[in-house]
Amino acid sequence: MHSDPRAPWWLRLMAWGGLAFLHFPLLVVLAYAFNTEESAFSFPLQGFTLRWFAEAFGRDDVLAAIWLSVKVAGAATLLALLLGSMAAAALYRRNFLGKDAITLMLVLPIALPGIVTGIALLSTFRLAEVEPSFWTIVIGHATFCMVVVYNNVVARFRRTAYNLVEASMDLGADAFQTFRHVVLPQIATALLAGGILAFALSFDEIIVTTFTAGHERTLPIWLLNQLGRPRDVPVTNVVAMVVMLMTMLPIVLAWKLTQGTETVAGSGK
Amino acid sequence: MSAASSLPAQGAAMAAASGWRRRLADLLYRRSTLALLLLLVPPLLWFGVVYLGSLLALLLQSGYTFDDFTMAVTPDWTLDNFRALLDPRHPLFDANIDIVLRTLAMACAVTVAGAVIAFPIAYYMARYARGAWKGFFYVAVMLPMWASYIVKAYAWTVILARGGIVYWCVDTLGLDGVLEAVLALPLVGGTSLSTSHLGRFLVFTYIWLPFMILPIQAALERVPASLLQASADLGATPAQTFRTVILPLAFPGVVAGSIFTFSLTLGDYIIPSLVGPSGYFIGNMVYTMQGSIGNIPMAAAFTVVPIVIIGLYLTAARKLGAFDAL
Secondary structure, eight states: OOSOTTSOHHHHHHHHHHHHHHHHHHHHHHHHHTBOOOSSOOSSOOOBOSHHHHHHHTOHHHHHHHHHHHHHHHHHHHHHHHHHHHHHHHHSSOOOTTHHHHHHHHHHHHHSOHHHHHHHHHHHHHHTTOOOOHHHHHHHHHHHHHHHHHHHHHHHHHHSOHHHHHHHHHTTOOHHHHIIIIIHHHHHHHHHHHHHHHHHHHHHOOHHHHHHOTTOOOHHHHHHHHHHSOTTHHHHHHHHHHHHHHHHHHHHHHHHHHTTOSSOTTOOO | OHHHHHSHHHHHHHHHHHHHHHHHHHHHHHOHHHHHHHHHHHHHHIIIIIIIHHHHHHHHHTTSEEETTTTEEEOOOOSHHHHHHHOTTSTTHHHHHHHHHHHHHHHHHHHHHHHHHHHHHHHHHHHTOOTHHHHHHHHHHHHHHHSOHHHHHHHHHHHHSTTSHHHHHHHHTTOHHHHHHHHHSTTTOOSSGGGSHHHHHHHHHHHHHHHHHHHHHHHHHTSOHHHHHHHHHTTOOHHHHIIIIIHHHHHHHHHHHHHHHHHHHHHOOHHHHHSSOSOOOHHHHHHHIIIIIOOHHHHHHHHHHHHHHHHHHHHHHHHTTHHHHO
C-alpha cells in the first residue's frame, strides 16, 4: 500500500481484497474456537471462553489422533529427507539418458490427483495382502513428500559451486569428510526447510490417507469424521484451530530458512 | 585427538580405517557413474516398486471382473469397466458420463475463476509491492495455502451454513430475495448456499487460489522492466503494453497455475461430499466404488479418466511453456 504510489486504486483494492478473502476463513476458525456456544454455529458469536481448550486436550481420541499424525509425519519426513536428497544429489549436475523421466516420476505423485495415488496404493496393498497400518500411511506420505525435499535440495545444489567440493578433495579430504564439512553445511538449511514442508504436507494430508489408513485415525481423518456428525462442535473448533497453526507456523520458519540463499557462502565467482 | 593418535595401536587402527574410507572415496570419485548409481538406486527402487508398481497394478485391475451378486473381484479380463465409461450403449454410461462432465465442468470453472481472481493479486505483488511489503504479500499468500486443507473446508461449511456468517450478512443487508433468486438458478443454485453448486464452486476456488497466484507472480517477476520501458517508448498505452507484452509473457504462469487448480479439482472428493448438492464427482465415485461396494476394478477404471485428462492437459501445458514457469 505504501510501497508504490503508482498502483491504481482498483488494483490495490483487488490485491488487498484478495488477501482478505484468503484470510477470512482462517480468522473464522480462530474466532469460533473461543466461542461459548455449544451446539451449533450462529453468527454473531455468543461470547468468549477458553473452556473448550481444556476439554479438547482432555479427550483421548484427540490426543491419540495428534500423536499418530506426529509419528506418521515424522517417519514420512525422515524417509523423504533421505531419499529426496539422494535423488537431488544424483540429478543436479549430470545429464544422462532417462534423467527427464526420473524427474517427471518424482513430480508425478503431486501432479496426479491424490485419489490416484491413494487407490493405487490401496489396491496394491490388497493384492499383496498387506493390512493397512501405521506403515502403509507412512509409505503413502513419504512418496509425495519426497518431491518437496527434492525440490528444495536440488535448488540449493544448483546454487552451490562444485569447485568447493573439488578444492576440498584436492586438499586431501575424502568424500565423507567433504560431505560433512563442505556439502552438508551448504545444504543444511535447504534440508531443514524441505523437512518442514514435508512434515506439514504429511501432517495435513487427507485424501491419500483415507485410502491407506484402514482403522487408524490421523488428525485430518478425525476432523473429517467430526464433520459428518455435528456433535462436539466446540472441541472440533479447537482442534481445527490447533491443526491450522501446527501447519502454518513451521511454514514461516521454512520460508525464513530459504530466504537470502541465492548466494551460498563461498560460491561467489 | 592428539592424545588418541599418540597411542600407536589406535593410530594404526585409524589409519587402517581411513585407508579403507580413502580407497572407497577415491573409487567413488573416479567412477562417478558408480556414485551416481548408488545415489539413485534407493529413490528409484522406492518409486519404481512402490509408486509405479502400484499404478501398474491399478491399471491391471481396471480390467478385472467384478461380480455384482457375490461382490467378488476375479482376475478375468474384461473391457466392461471401460465400456461403462465410453460406450453409450452400456446401461451405466449415462450415469457415469454425468459424473465425468460434472467434475470437468467444475474443474474448468474453478480454473478460470482462479486465474481471474489471482491475476490482479499476482500483478500487484510482482509490479508494485516493494521491499518488506513484497515479503509480506508472499507470506500472506503462502500461509493460507499451507493452512490445513480440511480445516479450510471446515471453515467454509461454518461460513456458508444457515444461520452462519454469510446468511447473517445477507439478512442484515436485506438481500434475502437476491440470494433466493441466485439459488433458484439452474446449474448454479441449490436449496441453500452450503448445498448449492455456487457454494461448492466458491470453496474450490478459495482453496486452490494460492496455487494460481504464486506461479503467475513468478512469471510476472521475470518480465524485464526494460521491455515495458521499450513498449512505452515506442508509444504503447499502458493497456496496449499489458495486452501485447505482459499478458503473453505471464501466460505460461497462468497455465502452470491452472495445472494445480485443474488437477486438484478433478481428483478431490472431500469438498464435493461436504459442500454442494448430491451428485457424485469422479473422486466420490472412486471412493464409493472401492469402499462401500468393493468394486476396485470399476474404481480403477474411473481413475484412468483423470489420469488421461491430466496427461493431455500436461502435454498441452508443456507446449505452452508452462513447465518453465513452474
